[in-house]
Amino acid sequence: MPKLAPTDETFLATAPKRFERTFAIARPAAAVWEDLTRDGTLDWCRALGSGAQWTSPRPFGVGTTRTARVLGLLAVQERYVVWEEGRRKAFVGESINVPILKRIAEDYVVEPDGEGACRFTWTVAVEASAVGKPGAPLNAAIFGSLFKDTAKHYGVA
Template identity: 30%
Template sequence: MVHRLRPEGLDFAGTAPVRLVFARQIAASPERVFHALAEDVAGWPEWFTAVASARPAGDGAGREIRLKGGTRFTETILAAKPDELYAYRVDTTNAPGMRALVEEWRLAPAGSGGTRVQWTFAADGAAPFRAVLRLARPGLGRSFRGAVTALDRRLAAA
């Protein structure tokens, strides 16, 4: 069953009832990381192992994402500032209990020439969903670290 979520804006990344924030420094430049996030949507499964498929939708204004395990999302891009910020909200999903979800990827040049990548997972939902999400923090952190490490390797090999 598909659920329509609340259409939150970019500010939700700072005000959501549940905010999970993870950061990691990688060697790739902000320009290359931004390209992988915002412009090579179909390439996400190559570096983010939780993603089974990703494709642009709505002439690039949105995305359709399918995770391993069957969860599906349709998303609207909220911000795409080259080399700095990529953010989107989930409009519909088949995941139960979720009411709103915004994900924000902030990029900043690192002193060593690489990029500091910060991912904010901002969500709201029924009390059981919020509780499970808080318990899932360590797993989401591992998933993020593995994804940006794989992305860095992928960009170095390209």
């Protein structure tokens, strides 16, 4: 699988293209965190099929790996560079089977918001490769669908 350009957590703020959504969820932060770290997580996102698959054993932390498959065609191998148990996790892409991206990183932050509720902020940072630049509208649609499916999953408007 072709390697992506090396990157780190700073890319989340400096990427040429960022997608971000904050969800106000009527569930405790611990329950949402558990949902985001369970086997097959994100399986509610239609574009991800059966969800992202962990490729590291538990307990998870910095260095944990997983693979996400998008639309059944694209596979991204991910490595976590931030892991604050119960609150935040962020990964960088290490390789991709179709070289449409130069770099990708995602950040998941879950914060309590009163009793029995939380805010979940999902940030996606990408830099397209020369081959992938014409597909920018498709990327935006895919990330938009992930956010829409997540809102539906959590019963958020």
